[in-house]
Structure formats: structure tokens, C-alpha cells
Amino acid sequence: MDFSVFVQLLLPGLTTGCVYALxxxxxxxxxxxxxxxxxxxxxxxxxxxxxAAWLFAHQVPLVVCILLATxxxxxxxxxxxxxxxxxxxxxxxxxxxxxxxxxxxxxxxxALIAFGKDPLSMPGFTGDGVFExxxxxxPVQSLWVWGSTALLLAVIFWFxxxxxxxxxxxxxxxxxxxxxxMGVDTGKLTLAVFAVAGGAGALAGVVITPIVLANWDAxxxxxxxxxxxxxxGNFRSPGIAVLGGLGIGILESFAAGYLSSxxxxxxxxxxxxxxxxVRGGVFVFGRLSLQLK
Amino acid sequence: MKRLIVWLSAAIVAIAFTGASAQQEFKIGxxxxxxxxxxxxxxxxxxxxxxxEKARGLPGRKIVMEVLxxxxxxxxxxxxxxxxxxxxxxQLIYLFIPSNSVMAVKSLASEFKVPIVAGGAADAIGVPPDxxxxxxxxxxxxxxxxLSQYSQKKGYQxxxxxxxxxxxxxxxITNLRALAPKxxxxxxxxxxxxxxxxxxxxxxxxxxxAKPDIIYNGAxxxxxxxxxxxFKQMGFKEPLVVTQAAVSKAFYDAIGSVDAADGLxxxxxxxxxxxxxxxxxxxxxxxxxxxxxxPPVYFNTFGYDVGLITEAAVKNSNGxxxxxxDALEALKDLPGVNGPVTYSxxxxxxxxxxxxxMGKLQKGRHVPAD
Numbered sequence: 001m002d003f004s005v006f007v008q009l010l011l012p013g014l015t016t017g018c019v020y021a022l023x024x025x026x027x028x029x030x031x032x033x034x035x036x037x038x039x040x041x042x043x044x045x046x047x048x049x050x051x052a053a054w055l056f057a058h059q060v061p062l063v064v065c066i067l068l069a070t071x072x073x074x075x076x077x078x079x080x081x082x083x084x085x086x087x088x089x090x091x092x093x094x095x096x097x098x099x100x101x102x103x104x105x106x107x108x109x110x111a112l113i114a115f116g117k118d119p120l121s122m123p124g125f126t127g128d129g130v131f132e133x134x135x136x137x138x139p140v141q142s143l144w145v146w147g148s149t150a151l152l153l154a155v156i157f158w159f160x161x162x163x164x165x166x167x168x169x170x171x172x173x174x175x176x177x178x179x180x181x182m183g184v185d186t187g188k189l190t191l192a193v194f195a196v197a198g199g200a201g202a203l204a205g206v207v208i209t210p211i212v213l214a215n216w217d218a219x220x221x222x223x224x225x226x227x228x229x230x231x232x233g234n235f236r237s238p239g240i241a242v243l244g245g246l247g248i249g250i251l252e253s254f255a256a257g258y259l260s261s262x263x264x265x266x267x268x269x270x271x272x273x274x275x276x277x278v279r280g281g282v283f284v285f286g287r288l289s290l291q292l293k
Numbered sequence: 294m295k296r297l298i299v300w301l302s303a304a305i306v307a308i309a310f311t312g313a314s315a316q317q318e319f320k321i322g323x324x325x326x327x328x329x330x331x332x333x334x335x336x337x338x339x340x341x342x343x344x345x346e347k348a349r350g351l352p353g354r355k356i357v358m359e360v361l362x363x364x365x366x367x368x369x370x371x372x373x374x375x376x377x378x379x380x381x382x383x384q385l386i387y388l389f390i391p392s393n394s395v396m397a398v399k400s401l402a403s404e405f406k407v408p409i410v411a412g413g414a415a416d417a418i419g420v421p422p423d424x425x426x427x428x429x430x431x432x433x434x435x436x437x438x439x440l441s442q443y444s445q446k447k448g449y450q451x452x453x454x455x456x457x458x459x460x461x462x463x464x465x466i467t468n469l470r471a472l473a474p475k476x477x478x479x480x481x482x483x484x485x486x487x488x489x490x491x492x493x494x495x496x497x498x499x500x501x502x503a504k505p506d507i508i509y510n511g512a513x514x515x516x517x518x519x520x521x522x523x524f525k526q527m528g529f530k531e532p533l534v535v536t537q538a539a540v541s542k543a544f545y546d547a548i549g550s551v552d553a554a555d556g557l558x559x560x561x562x563x564x565x566x567x568x569x570x571x572x573x574x575x576x577x578x579x580x581x582x583x584x585x586x587x588p589p590v591y592f593n594t595f596g597y598d599v600g601l602i603t604e605a606a607v608k609n610s611n612g613x614x615x616x617x618x619d620a621l622e623a624l625k626d627l628p629g630v631n632g633p634v635t636y637s638x639x640x641x642x643x644x645x646x647x648x649x650x651m652g653k654l655q656k657g658r659h660v661p662a663d
Contacts, residue, residue: 121547
């Protein structure tokens with residue numbers, strides 16, 4: 001296989017990886033401020049997609065679809081935190097994590113009932129055309145996926161690095177207890193971070209929908225791959241988690257293209273397994289082990 | 294005395310009416326996927342069956358149905374089957390559920406000794422046969438036979454495939470591997486995907502590199518839409534054949550229009566070709582279309598064939614469970630909308646490759662491929 005095949009595998013892998021990266025970032029941000037792995041994270045990608053596609057099918061202008069779907073993700077993220085996690089903040093972690101799994105199941109069920117089982121589609125933001133790079137054919141919508149991911153990541157990293165709430169998030173990731181003692185309102189911060197994570201996931205779902213369609217059961221796959229990215233980032237480093245997500249998308253594509261499509265998932269999960277074994281600390285999320293209180 | 298005569302007369306009339314209604318009733322238990330992923334197909338099947346009831350039915354008998362939903366779940370299907378099969382009044386059972394659920398029920402079929410007419414395309418539903426379970430639609434091997442025959446007829450020698458990793462997809466490629474050498478075909482690429490996959494780029498890149506003469510895509514649902522779009526985007530020019538389950542309203546909606554699928558080929562049951570199928574099939578198709586009041590979709594034709602099989606089995610039996618079973622097994626070349634139905638002691642598949650033709654989409658309708 002020649003260079004054009006390499007590019008043909010690389011670029012679509014990068015596109016899928018962008019979604020995994022945003023999901024991984026959501027996992028890391030939520031885990032840092034709440035100490036909880038939010039397994040509903042992938043469902044926000046699904047929701048963003050189905051809400052936007054459904055609105056578009058009902059003649060809502062595209063820009064409004066994008067904004068409303070992203071806002072819906074942010075709102076649901078905030079509601080998830082307020083209604084299902086805040087009331088059980090002092091409960092053991094495994095209970096809180098199990099609740100996030102329950103939220104994921106509920107979101108899938110609601111999406112199935114509200115939007116139906118058939119995949120929903122929407123056109124590319126600037127048409128459904130393709131462009132060629134070094135002999136590889138790529139949908140134009142991929143540019144929107146790459147661009148919006150880059151923009152969103154830039155805004156989030158700027159927020160984390162240069163704003164007071166961002167510094168508070170980083171402080172929480174270093175020592176949650178100390179951050180609280182220093183006056184950080186972790187309740188409000190957690191609410192805001194869940195909203196941002198929900199919105200980012202939903203936006204990822206919106207921009208990827210013209211390429212992969214939106215389906216009520218699509219969130220599981222995004223959630224699992226994003227979860228691997230977050231593990232690679234040790235549930236602490238947003239940057240490594242993002243790179244992990246991007247890497248998984250590309251690895252998946254290369255594995256299917258150069259080895260066999262049948263081994264695609266086995267290789268991705270094999271890499272995760274190898275990483276965890278080499279690292280020697282299974283399920284260490286930042287400074288905290290997943291322990292039963 | 295007068296009062297006694299009145300009472301006796303009333304009793305005789307009551308008994309006569311009870312007897313008449315018992316004689317006229319024919320009770321069918323139905324396990325159908327009224328919800329879940331197979332719901333649309335099950336509804337179309339029921340519509341086709343109801344069209345048969347309207348057009349023909351069972352003369353002199355009133356059909357009573359007990360319908361249970363399996364929620365497109367094999368465990369629920371088994372439980373629902375147990376419930377309807379336990380009803381001593383049920384004389385025949387229909388399974389309007391997907392292959393994996395039918396396979397779950399097959400393991401219980403002989404336990405209750407009720408004749409069953411089932412949907413599903415998996416080969417193992419009909420062969421080896423369960424004495425009480427009768428499949429209708431052709432098996433996967435029959436569809437792959439038609440694909441191989443068509444490729445040979447057109448002089449194609451290199452075929453590439455992309456199949457799902459589930460049992461259906463693997464049955465397709467297993468059958469094709471067995472058939473290909475007999476038809477002078479070489480499988481130059483055999484790719485797989487998970488039904489929840491959203492990117493097929495890598496698989497299609499490998500297929501393109503293999504330089505096939507013809508491509509078979511076994512995807513259905515969302516995967517069918519995404520692979521079709523990826524084939525178009527990557528500029529494939531080779532003839533593309535898809536499974537008949539790929540083409541649906543959702544498929545047309547997602548690819549933009551019915552015209553966008555023009556030229557796409559699929560091995561399809563002859564009923565879907567409508568009048569172009571000719572002979573008994575065209576006549577029965579006309580009956581179905583008239584009863585439905587619109588052109589039928591594939592699962593309507595399947596439902597109508599279930600009705601025709603029921604009609605023949607009841608007509609050739611005493612109406613008992615054993616009698617209906619024996620009559621089903623004795624059916625030979627019964628005309629159906631999709632083609633002739635034949636059962637034997639060794640094979641309960643029903644229709645075979647004779648009921649399939651290579652179709653081509655043209656403005657949303659199937660026409661015979663060149």
C-alpha cells in the first residue's frame with residue numbers, strides 16, 4: 001500500500017479521533033472536579049447528533065440546530081450533576097459511578113423513544129462534497145470536525161490556564177480538599193464543568209453527524225473509546241487525554257487498514273491493556289484509586 | 294312438559310352454536326417484534342398477512358389471533374413462544390421475529406408439538422429441520438448462490454466483500470467462500486465491521502487496493518447507509534451489490550433521494566420485482582397489491598406468503614396440530630408471491646434460490662438486473 005493509502009487511513013482516523021478526544025476531555029474534567037468517572041459522557045455526543053438532526057429535519061436553520069443541540073448537551077450535563085450526583089456527593093464512589101451508568105442508560109432510552117430507532121442524517125455544514133489530499137478522498141465536513149475541535153480545545157485550554165475558574169479546576173485536580181479549604185466553591189465548579197463537558201460532547205456529536213449519522217445507540221462506542229483516551233491521560237492530564245483520543249482514532253483506522261478490520265477493536269483494547277499493565281496501576285484516576293469507602 | 298321442551302330446545306340451540314363457533318374458529322398464536330429493532334419489518338409482515346386474510350383467508354373458518362411482542366429480544370421471544378404454545382386452543386404459531394430469536398425458539402419447538410411458520414434468513418432455521426418448525430424465506434446460502442451465479446454470468450472473476458461480524462454476516466461470507474470456486478470466483482478481499490461502527494474507510498481502502506470486479510456489501514441499517522456513502526465518496530466504479538435488508542425508507546432519507554441509489558443491485562426475492570416476476574408470482578403480487586391498496590414492500594410479500602402456506606396446510610389437513618404439521622411438510626412447489634414453497638423431511642427452508650433474482654434499483658423500485 002502506498003502513501004495515498006496511508007493518508008486515506010490517517011485523515012478519517014483523525015476525524016473520528018477528534019470526537020474521542022472531546023469525550024476524553026469531558027471524562028478528565030468531570031473526574032478532576034467531582035472524583036467521579038462520568039460514564040454518560042459518550043451519550044452527550046449521541047444527544048448532540050440526534051437533537052441537531054431532528055431539528056434540521058423539522059426545518060430549523062442549521063446554525064440554530066447547532067446552537068440548540070450544544071445548549072441541550074450543556075443543560076443536560078448540568079442537570080445530570082445537579083439531580084443525580086450532587087445529592088449523593090458523600091456516597092461511596094462506586095455508587096456515584098453506577099449512577100452515571102444509569103444516566104447513560106436513561107439517556108439512550110429517552111433518545112430511542114423520542115427520536116426513533118432509525119439513523120438520522122443532516123447535510124454537511126458546507127455541503128456533502130469531498131476533497132483530495134495526496135490521493136486520499138476526505139469529506140469536506142471533516143474540516144469542520146477538525147476546526148471546531150481545535151477551536152473548542154483552544155478555548156477550554158485557555159480557560160483552564162488563564163481564568164480564575166480554570167485555575168480553580170486545576171487546583172481541584174491537584175488537591176480537591178485543599179482547593180475547598182482555599183475557598184473554591186466546588187459545588188458550582190462541578191456544575192459548570194459538567195455543563196461544559198456535556199456541551200463539548202454534544203458539539204462533537206453535531207459536527208460528526210453529517211459524516212456518521214446520528215443514532216440513539218451511538219454513545220456507547222464514543223464513550224468507551226473516549227474512556228480509553230482518559231485512562232491514557234491518567235484521568236488527570238487533559239492534554240494527554242486529548243492526544244490519547246486522537247491516537248485511538250488513528251490507531252483504529254490503521255489497524256483496520258493495515259492489519260485486518262476484524263482485529264480493529266482487539267488492537268485498540270490490546271493497547272489499553274498493555275498500557276495498564278506496563279504502568280502497573282489499574283484504574284488509578286489521578287491521585288485517587290477507585291476504592292470503596 | 295312445555296317448559297322442559299323450551300329448555301331442551303334452548304340447550305340444543307346453545308350447543309349447536311357453541312359447536313359451530315368452535316368448528317369455525319382457527320386460533321393462531323403470533324410472536325412478533327412489535328417493538329425494538331425489528332419492529333418495522335414485523336409490522337410490514339403483519340400488514341402483508343392481514344392483506345392475505347382480506348383477499349383469501351380460510352373459507353368457513355374464523356381466524357383468531359393471539360399476538361405477543363418479543364421486543365426484538367431472543368429471551369423474550371422464547372418466553373412469548375412458551376406462552377402461546379401452552380394454549381391448547383392454538384393450532385398454529387407464526388414467528389415474525391429475526392433469525393437469532395427464531396433460533397432461540399427452535400430449541401423449544403418440539404417440546405410443545407405445535408406447527409410453527411417462521412421468518413428469518415439463517416440457514417440453520419430450516420436445515421437441519423425441527424419437525425415442527427417451518428421457515429419461509431430462502432436461506433443465506435440461496436442469496437449467495439444467486440450472487441455467485443450472477444457474477445459468473447457477467448464474467449466477473451474477482452469479488453470483494455464486506456460483512457458484519459454477527460452471525461448473519463459470517464454466514465454470508467462462509468457460504469460465499471464455499472460457492473465462489475464453483476462459479477469461477479476469487480474472493481480478493483473479505484472485510485468485516487461491527488454493526489455499531491461509524492467509520493468504514495479502512496475496509497473500503499483495502500477493498501479498493503484489491504481491485505475487485507464486483508463488490509458485495511452485507512451491511513444493513515446505519516452501516517448500509519454509511520458504507521454506501523463511503524463507496525460513493527471514494528469514487529468506486531465497480532458494480533455494488535447489497536443485501537435486500539439494506540434498502541429502506543431510512544436508507545433513502547439518509548442518502549438524499551431514491552434516485553441516489555439508482556443502479557444499486559441486490560439479490561432480492563422475486564415478489565419485490567412485482568409484475569416483472571411473471572407467472573403465479575405476478576398474479577399473487579397483484580392480489581396482494583389490491584388488498585393492501587398500495588405497492589407492497591418486501592415484508593408485506595413475506596406476510597402474504599405465510600398466509601398462502603397456512604391456507605394450503607389447513608386445506609390439506611384435518612385442522613389438528615399434527616395434521617397441519619404433516620400437511621406443511623408435504624407442500625411441494627406451492628405458488629407464493631416470492632416464489633414456490635417446498636418442504637421435505639430433510640429440509641424445512643421453504644423457498645430457495647429459485648425465488649431470488651438479481652434486482653437493480655431504479656427510482657426506488659426493484660427491476661431485474663441486466
